Amino acid sequence: MALTAEESQLTASLIKRCLGGDASAWEEIVRSHNRRIYNICYRFTGSQDDAEDLTQEVFIRIYRTLKSYDLERGAFATWVTTMTRNLLVDHFRKSKQDRMTDSIDATPPGEEDAPTLGDHIRDEKPTPDASVATKETQAMVQQALQKLSPELREAVILRDLQDMDYKDIAAALRVPEGTVKSRINRGRTELARLLSRTYRQVN
């Protein structure tokens, strides 16, 4: 996440061109950030459709407020992450009741024949190694991730999936670095406990 001076200069000129009405500059911004925003949205919501809609919404918001971005105050990527995170929190509040009805033993959407989390853990070690994660394991971890509170979820997504450092996460979430570390710890621990608890219940 840490950008070199050259990279930040490049971003600054892109933004300048974009504000000047250069459509190709805006396209470049979209192309360079869409993958990251989509991944954050997908891991947070667990839905491809929601992730697509939210990514579009994030870019619309960025486009509208691009003038307000101040290069001196932080990296563009951190600013984009803050926008994404704010939108995700809004979305989370709106879809709270839907989330409450989710079940950890439910089949992942779009994979009706896939085994449930319980089925999966029965065949796996409670703490499978990162290198041997199958598609099914990923689906189960994604489901467990949905069970975390939004504060813990966003912290672990930004740290372990987006590989952001504590400082940038603290800037994006607008909380102290100590709080970020604490949330990362709790998020990781909670996730492992959720999966192992389900594994024990199934057995």
Next chain:
Amino acid sequence: MQYPGQNEDPNGMKCAEFDSRLADALDGIMAGKELESFRAHAAACTDCGPLFTHAQSGMNLLKSLAEVEPPANLVHNVLAKTSMIDPAMAPSLAAVRSQGSWLALAREWAAPVLDPVLNFMAQPRLAMTAAMAFFSISLIFNLAGLRMSDLRNLDLRPSAITTGASLRYNQTTARVVKYYENIRFVYELESRMKELKKDSGTPGEQDNNKNQKQQQRPDNNTSQKPETNTNENYSLEKAQEAMAGLKVEKIIEGQTAGQLVQDRRLS
């Protein structure tokens, strides 16, 4: 959720310190002697040991999640959506406010009232109601023979509306006048026919008609009489008069009978 206590191991690390450094240790920020001391505490402490294991496995699970591929048309869709926003309007709201356009001012003024209503209307549970309303309205339009294409072709310019309205008015008045003329013609024709019939009718027939009418009159009169009579019979006053008449007759009869007896005795 377990929270570490204040246990201190032989290496001098407290559980609170362990908790605050846990992320650093797992993320590779901690190294050397410090890391060794950390691992030693994790192995010795009953609270911090499981915490470390869980946090580590949680991290491994999260890192096992691969990056997902965004939909192929995502960039295209984003560009299409943002291209619909006028670049001049991009930093929109502040600019609109500074311009002070009447629409923005009205929206701002009505926001405290309108926003809760619009938010309420935007709820998903009302979406089905709205869909049903739209469906029924479109059904009614279809049944009435109104097509959406007709509406699209409607010219809504003020001049077009006025000319259309005057055209309709003239057409309607013309239709009414024509209808009235038709009816007048029919009546005229009927009255002419009657007159013709009267003129062509024979005088003998007219006399017969008169006689028939005269004959009918007394019948009518006589038919009224019994009705009045019967009504009189049922009236209370007439009944009393009749009763009184009967008594007088009886008295007279009695007198005449007594006189007859006396006359016979005298004779």
